[in-house]
Amino acid sequence: MAGRFLNFFKVFSRIKRRGSKVHPAQQPEEPEPLQPMQDGAAMDRTQEQDPTRGRVCRTAQEVTSNMGTGSIENCEDYTTNTSAALLDMLVEEGLPSPKQVPAMVRFIHQWLMANESDGHRLDRTLLDITKAQPTDVVMTLLRVAPSCDRAAMAMWKTILCSPRTAKLARLRLLNVLGSWPEHSTCTSDGDTTRVLSLAATVVMWKILQEPCIPQIVTLYCTRLFVHLLFQAYFSTLDTPEEVDKFWKECQQQHGFGASPNRFALETLKSLLCRMQYEGVVMAIERKCGWDTLLCADTQNYAVGVLVRVMRSSSIPLSSGIALYLLRLLSMEMPCWDFAALAFLVEVLECLDVTKYGASLIEIISKNLQSECRERRRLALRCLMVLGPMNPSTAKKIWNLTENLVDALQENDSFMVRMTIVVLRYLFLYNGAPIRSSIALRLAEALLPLFDSDDIQVQLGSITVFEEMIDLLMKEERKALKTHICQSLVPLFIYCHDENLDVAEASREALIRVAEFLKRRNLMQLVKTAQLWKFAQCLLAEDRSRAAEHLRQALRYLRSPQEPLREAAVRFMGMAGALMRGQKDELQVLREALQALSEESSPSHASTVAQLAFNQRAAELRSPDGPDKAVSL
Structure with a gap:
């Protein structure tokens, strides 16, 4: 055959x-x-x-x-x-051999080009071979007429408007549309020529200009929306040479706009208008959303504007978009993943988390562990959106605690801030006991954040530290004792912070730490605002750790806040008096003197402490010792 x-x-x-x-007049019409x-x-x-x-x-x-x-x-x-x-x-x-179908498609296209007045003569034949070999027909037609000339458009209308072939063909066309910059499929005749996704966009644009809309528009509106939006997004970031060459041919033939990304947006606007969302198009126009989407530096802002307008206009459409994005991310398509995640963040509130939560958490977990910082940032944004939506989501997110602990160590205050907020939601809504292994890592990550220059990070870390203590399992508290003790001095110093919120949060946390350590006398002193008596009792009870406490206070001598520097100097003086006779007393005094000498504007308390430490250091030096002087 x-x-x-x-x-x-x-x-x-x-x-x-x-x-x-x-001659057309000689041809039978039907x-x-x-x-x-x-x-x-x-x-x-x-x-x-x-x-x-x-x-x-x-x-x-x-x-x-x-x-x-x-x-x-x-x-x-x-x-x-x-x-x-x-x-x-x-x-x-x-029906012919599958290998002959592409040749038949080419012949039908050529015949239609030569016989404009008898455009439906081969409709039945075209439908027969499309039903039998839809992939071959769609791909060959896109190869034969990528710019969708008159004959090709007649063939597309025949295929997409017939119940026999519409479903088969439109899925293939959508696959091409969503494969930026090109789609590769081998047809039955062995042809492996790649097809540009922009060719499918040209077909869709022409379909959207027709008075009667094929079902591909109404049934697959959300998918078309995402594919066209992505095409505008990707073509703004990078337009390959073959795409640019094809576009110039389209401009010559059809007089299209100046660039592929703008054409994709125009097609997207046509889609929205045909679906009776003219108000959305105008609202985005007023916010300059379309123009900003065509600039790589403002794309993320533009997507946010677009989706928020969509969400306020149509929850069903926004929910459909969210579901399709979730599907794309579940399919692990590397070229789409980042953009899909960025768009999903904006429509996440429209997603039924109770139904799709498991898939969503899996996607977030994967991106939290990504080597790409932007992916980790987007994953955290997803968790931020999920957090306040539904307390039940906290239980689904709980398994991500270890990933969140890693995120606390990011060199990005915005990411750390988001992580802390997510942890607070988890602790507030879930309340499940924390394993000691995670608690240890969490404590190690939180303690340095007490000194953050970002007030929100500082406040959040202190609060999360306090809440973590409440969630420790009783049998595992002993393992955390050392780390909890390390928070005493920083929290005491920050009780003197100029920011009243920080000072209050530090006092609350200090009370909770003292209770955890079963030191009720210290807890009572903080409750009654007797902070310096607290410091005296702490140092007296921990005499063997006076050097460690003094070293912890040293870093606050560099604080821009004078109350914190004053509190640190006074605390160091009290600690220094208790270090007499300790093995490393001289070394600690040297460190303290060096830190005091670096103060740009030493206070009276600093000067007094410096003199006292210098005098004690001199006493420790014997005439025969290796140290001849202490450098100030």
Whole structure:
């Protein structure tokens, strides 16, 4: 059969070179569908009734008889109508080999280009081969006519408006549309030529200009929206050379706009208007959303504007977009993942978390562990959106605690701030006990954040530290004792902070730490605001750790806040008095003197402490010791 159709198309090629066209007036407007001949008598009767049909049948017999040997020398010239009728009849005899379908698509396109007045002559044949081989037909048509000329548009309308072929073809077309910058599929004839996704966009733009909209628009509106938005997004970031070359051809043929990304946006606007969302288009226009989407530096802002306007106009459409983005992320498509996650953040509130929470958490977890900082940032933004939505989501997020602990160590205050907020939601809504292994890492990550220059990070870290203590399992509290003790001095110092919120949070946390350590006397002193008595008791009870406490206070000598520097100096003086006789007393005094000497504006307390430490250091130096002096 394959050989017969190969020769068949050779005949058509010969016809095209040698034959003459029939004037449109001579062509029948609606040719009667041809039926395969059963025997010679039937053919004779048909010839008597319809001379044209008889000629077609004789042609079919001639082609059939000569295809076996490949000899077509005796074939007469055929009109274009005759060629089309012959194609119809051979398809009726049985669909050709899949390898011949691309050639048939090319022939139909060429025939339509030559016969504008008889555009529907081969509709039935086109539908038959599309139903049998939809991928071959769609891909070949996009290859033959990527800029969607008149004949190609007629074929697309036939395919997409027929119940027999619409579903099969539109899914293939959507796949191409969503494969920036190109889609690669091998057709049955072995053709591996890649098809640009922009060619599918041209088809969609033309479809959207038609008075009657095919179901591809109404049934797949959300998918079309996402694909067109992504195409505008990607083509703004990078337009490959082959895309640019194709676009110039489209401009010459159709007079399209200046750039592929702007054309994708115009197609997206047409889609929204055809779906009766003209108000959305205008609202985004007023906020300059379309223009900012075409600039790489402002794309994220533009997407936020676009989605927020969409969300306020149509929750169902926004929910559909969110679901489709979630599906894309679940499919692990690297070229789409980042953009899909960025868009998903904006429509996440429209997603039914109770139904799709498991898939969403899996995606967030993967991106929290990504080496790309921007992906981690987007994952945290997703968690920020989820946090206040529904307390039940906290239980789903709880398994991400370890990833969140890692995020606390980011060198990005915005990411740390988001992580702290998410942890607070978790502790507030979930309340599950924290394993000691996680609590240890969490404590190690939180303690340095007490000194953050970002007030929100500082406040949040102190609060989360306090809440973490409440969630420790009783049998595992001993493992955290050392880390909890390390918070005493920083929290005491910050009780003197100029920011009243920080000071209050530090006092509350200090009370909670003292309670955890079962030091009720210290807890009571903080409650009654006797902070310096607290410091005296702390140092007296921890005499062996006086040097450690003094070292902790050293870093606050560099604080821009004078109350914190004063509190640190006074605390250091009290600690220094208790270090007498300790092994590393001289070394600690040296460190303290060095830190005091670096103060840009030493206070009276600093000067007094410096003199006292210097005097004590001199006492510790013996005339025969290695140290001859203490450098101030």
